[in-house]
Amino acid sequence: MSDTPAFPPPPDVAGTSLSGAEPYVISAEENAVLCRSTGVEPDADGEAHPIYFYIATQVGMGVTVAGMCAACDFDIEEGPMMGSSSVTFERPLLTGQPYVVTGQIRSLTRKPSRLFGVMDLLDYELSLSLPDGTPVVTSRNSWALPRRELAQ
Amino acid sequence: MTAVGDALPPFRIASVDPEAMKVWAVALHDPNAIHLDRAAVAAKGLGDRVINQGPANLAYIVNMLRAALPGGVIRSLDVRYVDNVFEGDDVTAGGTITAIEGPEATCDVWLKAAERDLVIKGVAVVTLPVDPE
Numbered sequence: 001m002s003d004t005p006a007f008p009p010p011p012d013v014a015g016t017s018l019s020g021a022e023p024y025v026i027s028a029e030e031n032a033v034l035c036r037s038t039g040v041e042p043d044a045d046g047e048a049h050p051i052y053f054y055i056a057t058q059v060g061m062g063v064t065v066a067g068m069c070a071a072c073d074f075d076i077e078e079g080p081m082m083g084s085s086s087v088t089f090e091r092p093l094l095t096g097q098p099y100v101v102t103g104q105i106r107s108l109t110r111k112p113s114r115l116f117g118v119m120d121l122l123d124y125e126l127s128l129s130l131p132d133g134t135p136v137v138t139s140r141n142s143w144a145l146p147r148r149e150l151a152q
Numbered sequence: 153m154t155a156v157g158d159a160l161p162p163f164r165i166a167s168v169d170p171e172a173m174k175v176w177a178v179a180l181h182d183p184n185a186i187h188l189d190r191a192a193v194a195a196k197g198l199g200d201r202v203i204n205q206g207p208a209n210l211a212y213i214v215n216m217l218r219a220a221l222p223g224g225v226i227r228s229l230d231v232r233y234v235d236n237v238f239e240g241d242d243v244t245a246g247g248t249i250t251a252i253e254g255p256e257a258t259c260d261v262w263l264k265a266a267e268r269d270l271v272i273k274g275v276a277v278v279t280l281p282v283d284p285e
Binding site for chain 1: 163165169172180181182196206207210211212214218228231232
């Protein structure tokens with residue numbers, strides 16, 4: 001006898017492409033405003049705040065966040081929660097530089113949750129590279145998608 | 153001089169500004185109302201203050217690292233988001249150097265909210281500037 005609750009399986013979305021259609025360019029003006037919103041001044045030589053690893057990949061990927069959630073059969077209004085982020089920088093991010101965004105969903109795993117009863121753990125990876133293919137950033141994020149309706 | 157066991161000088165935001173969340177909502181193309189509308193937060197049973205975007209919280213840790221290790225280059229970050237940050241929260245980012253191998257320092261990093269403690273925890277690797285001596 002298994003201890004695993006009999007939840008219906010989540011959608012099979014592993015391998016779904018998140019690659020963007022157009023390169024993402026970090027605006028110098030937006031970078032300046034964003035830096036100041038976190039309590040620091042922007043770099044005078046055009047280096048963007050490193051947090052653009054997250055912004056550039058999220059905005060530049062081929063689907064909206066709502067669309068990515070929908071692919072997982074999850075309504076964004078239900079409130080996805082960030083679980084983790086990891087990133088490796090090969091070189092600094094620069095304003096005005098076009099970055100090509102590529103990536104995919106790695107997995108969607110359904111599991112019991114102390115907080116929600118049931119949740120899906122969405123794991124996806126996104127990378128930034130220069131138009132000539134030179135790697136710049138590799139990132140991986142996980143989100144918890146509450147599935148309260150399955151716990152009833 | 154940088155050594156294993158050194159605490160990194162903290163970076164503090166004394167009161168998280170809801171106006172900053174509007175900047176992040178635009179940058180992230182994220183219109184989620186929990187970052188913009190107190191009524192929306194209340195409707196979800198999450199309190200009565202708007203919730204800061206997770207990447208903004210991580211940005212405070214980045215700011216801490218860059219101020220604590222001037223001239224250093226962040227090579228990697230690996231973090232878990234443990235809790236929310238709300239408007240008006242007093243948050244502090246900090247860390248400790250746990251290893252130095254060649255030019256690279258490995259640091260435990262964290263963000264804490266004064267009211268609720270840990271918000272983010274993780275590990276960062278920073279390439280230190282070359283010491284001219």
